[in-house]
Amino acid sequence: MDFQDVVRRRRMVRNFDPRPVDPAVVARILDNAVRAPSAGFSQGWGFLVLDTPEDVARFWEATTPAGAGVDAWSAGMRRAPVLVVPLSCKGAYLDRYAEADKGWTDRDEARWPVPYWHIDTGMAALLMLLTVTDEGLGGCFFGIPPEQIPSFRKAFGVPEDHTPIGVVALGHPAPDRRSPSLKRGRRSADEVVHRGRW
Numbered sequence: 271m272d273f274q275d276v277v278r279r280r281r282m283v284r285n286f287d288p289r290p291v292d293p294a295v296v297a298r299i300l301d302n303a304v305r306a307p308s309a310g311f312s313q314g315w316g317f318l319v320l321d322t323p324e325d326v327a328r329f330w331e332a333t334t335p336a337g338a339g340v341d342a343w344s345a346g347m348r349r350a351p352v353l354v355v356p357l358s359c360k361g362a363y364l365d366r367y368a369e370a371d372k373g374w375t376d377r378d379e380a381r382w383p384v385p386y387w388h389i390d391t392g393m394a395a396l397l398m399l400l401t402v403t404d405e406g407l408g409g410c411f412f413g414i415p416p417e418q419i420p421s422f423r424k425a426f427g428v429p430e431d432h433t434p435i436g437v438v439a440l441g442h443p444a445p446d447r448r449s450p451s452l453k454r455g456r457r458s459a460d461e462v463v464h465r466g467r468w
Contacts, residue, residue: 271403271404276400276403276404277400279403280399280400280403280409281448282409282410282411282449283408283409283410283439283443283446284343284346284347284410284446284447284449285346285347285349285443285444285445285446286346286347286349286350286351286408286439286441286442286443286444287349287441287442287443287444288349288351288441289351289441289442290351291321291351291352291407291440291441291442293321295405295407296319296321296352296440298401298405299354299398299401299402299405299440300317300319300354300398302397302398302400302401303315303317303354303356303394303395303397303398303401304394305397306390306391306393306394306396306397307390307393308390309363309366309367309386309390310363310366310367310372311366312362312363312365312366312367312386312387312390313362313390314358314359314360314361314362314363314366314387314390314391315356315357315358315359315387315390315391315394316356316357316359316432317354317355317356317357317394318354318355318357318426318428318434319352319353319354320352320353320354320355320426321351321352321353323351325353326348326350326351326352326353328425328426329353329355329422329425329426329437330344330348331425332418332421332422332424332425332426333414333415333418333421333422334418335415335417335418346444346446347410347412347439349441349444350410350439350440350441351441352439352440352441353437353438353439353440354398354437354438354440355414355422355426355434355436355437355438356391356392356394356395356398356434356435356436356437356438357391357428357432357433357434357435358385358387358388358390358391358432358433358435359387359431359432359433360379360385360387360431360433361431362387363382363386363387364377364378364379365377367381387433388433388435391435392435392436395411395435395436395438398438398440399411399438402438402440407440407441407442407443408440408441408442408443409438409439409440410438410439410440411436411437411438412436412437412439413436413437414434414436414437419434422434
C-alpha cells in the first residue's frame with residue numbers, strides 16, 4: 271500500500287472479528303515499532319504482547335473497573351485477538367544521558383523539557399498502528415484506567431520502572447460505527463500550521 275494511502279486509511283477500529291492474526295504479521299508490526307525514533311538511541315521501551323485468548327481475557331479482567339465493561343465499545347474491543355501494551359522506561363533515558371558521550375554527569379530529570387520516554391514509546395505505538403493499516407488489519411489505541419494499573423502490573427508481572435502508555439488492540443476489523451467525535455471535523459493544515467511566527 272502507498273504510504274499516503276496508509277496515512278489516510280488509518281483509523282481507530284472499535285469492533286473486531288475474533289479470527290486470529292498471523293503471527294508473522296504481528297512480528298512485522300513489532301519489528302516496525304522498534305524502528306521508532308528514540309532520544310540518544312535510548313530505546314527505553316518494552317512491548318507486552320497478549321495474543322492468546324487466556325492472556326487477552328486476563329488483561330480485560332485486570333483493567334476493567336468494577337461494574338464496567340458491559341457497553342458496546344467494550345464488547346467490540348474485547349473481540350480483538352491481539353493486544354500490545356507499549357511501556358516506557360524513564361530510567362533508560364536518564365541512564366543513557368548520564369553516559370560520557372552525552373555530556374551530562376548525572377541522571378537529573380529536570381534537564382528534560384518533556385518526557386521523551388513517553389513520546390518515543392508513543393511514536394512506536396503509531397508505527398504499530400500504521401503497520402496494522404498497511405497489513406489490511408484494524409487497530410485501536412486506548413488507555414488503561416489509572417486506578418487499574420496496579421492490577422495490570424500484578425497480572426502480568428510488569429516491573430515498576432515500566433509505565434504503560436496505552437494499549438494497541440489489533441485484529442481483523444468488523445463493521446463498527448465511527449466515533450461521534452469525528453463530527454467535529456478534521457482541522458486543516460491552514461488552521462494549525464504557523465509559518466515564521468504564531
